Amino acid sequence: MKKNLILLFIACLALVGCSKNYDILNSYSDIILTADSSVKVINETITFTVKDNEGNDLTDDTVFFVDGEEIEGNTFTTDVVGNYEVTATYFEVEADPIVINFHDGTGINFRKRVLIEDYTGTWCGWCPRVAYGIELVHQQTEDVVAVAIHRPSSNESSPVYDPYNFDSSELENYIDIPGYPKGLLNRLTQWDNPEPNNINQVIALTQGENPKLGVAMNTAISGNDITLDVNVKFGKDFGNELKLVVYVLENGLIYDQHNYTTYYNSEDPIVDFEHNHVLRACLTPLMGEIIPNNETGILNVYTKSFNISIPENITNTGNIEFVAFVTDAEGNALNVRSAHPNEVQEFEEL
Structure with a gap:
């Protein structure tokens, strides 16, 4: 009887029919990290987004890091002037890093196109x-x-x-x-x-x-x-x-x-x-x-x-x-x- 139950469990996993919550995750070799702005005045917030090559939004399942330290969510702010390196990991796939800057309001920068x-x-x-x-x-x-x-x-x-x-x-x-x-x-x-x-x-x-x-x-x-x-x-x-x-x-x-x-x-x-x-x-x-x-x-x-x-x-x-x-x-x-x-x-x- 025990053997039959084990076989049934294996078959259930193979057919993916025994769990309504089972999701098959797509495999990604490239993900793209962006910020809504690369430069902000200190104490303003920058929001990060990660998408795949087809434009699918992966942000909710991505972990973000600023200067190597994991942050909570996908936003970051600071009261310290300087440049910060941002990285992101979607499961085991890493995005190319980007650099953001916080200044004190005296700098003049323009939106980059x-x-x-x-x-x-x-x-x-x-x-x-x-x-x-x-x-x-x-x-x-x-x-x-x-x-x-x-x-x-x-x-x-x-x-x-x-x-x-x-x-x-x-x-x-x-x-x-x-x-x-x-x-x-x-x-x-x-x-x-x-x-x-x-x-x-x-x-x-x-x-x-x-x-x-x-x-x-x-x-x-x-x-x-x-x-x-x-x-x-x-x-x-x-x-x-x-x-x-x-x-x-x-x-x-x-x-x-x-x-x-x-x-x-x-x-x-x-x-x-x-x-x-x-x-x-x-x-x-x-x-x-x-x-x-x-x-x-x-x-x-x-x-x-x-x-x-x-x-x-x-x-x-x-x-x-x-x-x-x-x-x-x-x-x-x-x-x-x-x-x-x-x-x-x-x-x-x-």
Whole structure:
């Protein structure tokens, strides 16, 4: 009788039918730790979140550590100025650490946003890989600004014809990374392939030390005219050569997209694919317009104004998007901001 009961117990476990509370936990090799802010004034609170690559929230089952000491829950505050390293463990999986900062209120920092430039093409069957990766990133953070740079031919008889082609040869020659697709983070850092499996690389750039400059735009469209003021505020004395880049994008463009990937249900072509954040015009030189050194001092606000006609290749003025960012002397984007028509933005000071 005892033997029969043991056999019954083993069978019950195998079938997972003897306990209503039995849950099968997913296996994770990567988890992504983020903070709602990387910088706060002392005695303010920072909240931490952990998600997987697909955006599932794992926070409730995660243990958080600050400078190696376990904390209760997923929030932290302190009255001591300084930097703190935060780590997190979801069962046996560890997240990449992040650094947060508490200051006394005298420091000037700005919200950090990351630029993704996606070199793509409607003819390019592998390019949906990056587009899908961008969608996954947007599910996890609002601190990313995407730009789709379509390549490489405007010749309708060419096998690589793209109706949204934008000549970015000067920039691509500087980057010197051949082939498509390629995703560049903050202009010069290549997003590792396959991009949908490496969204943690992007998220990590939204964390840590915050930039010492911020961007705010005032935009207006009236009839066929665009009025755009790009404002840059500096939280320290830069002194070195900074450049401003300003893009005009268009969203909601519909055109078939070739697809050799398993994303988007492996459909090829993807009929009536919606192309977003498509680069339509650059209002500055593509490599940037120099901001005079005497304008880059602490607390100064530099303003560049544009009064232009709506670019002729724009098909729907309601879908226009503006992007502005500042690069350093090497070309790395230091901070970026996007705006829609008829928007008045404030600086995102922290």
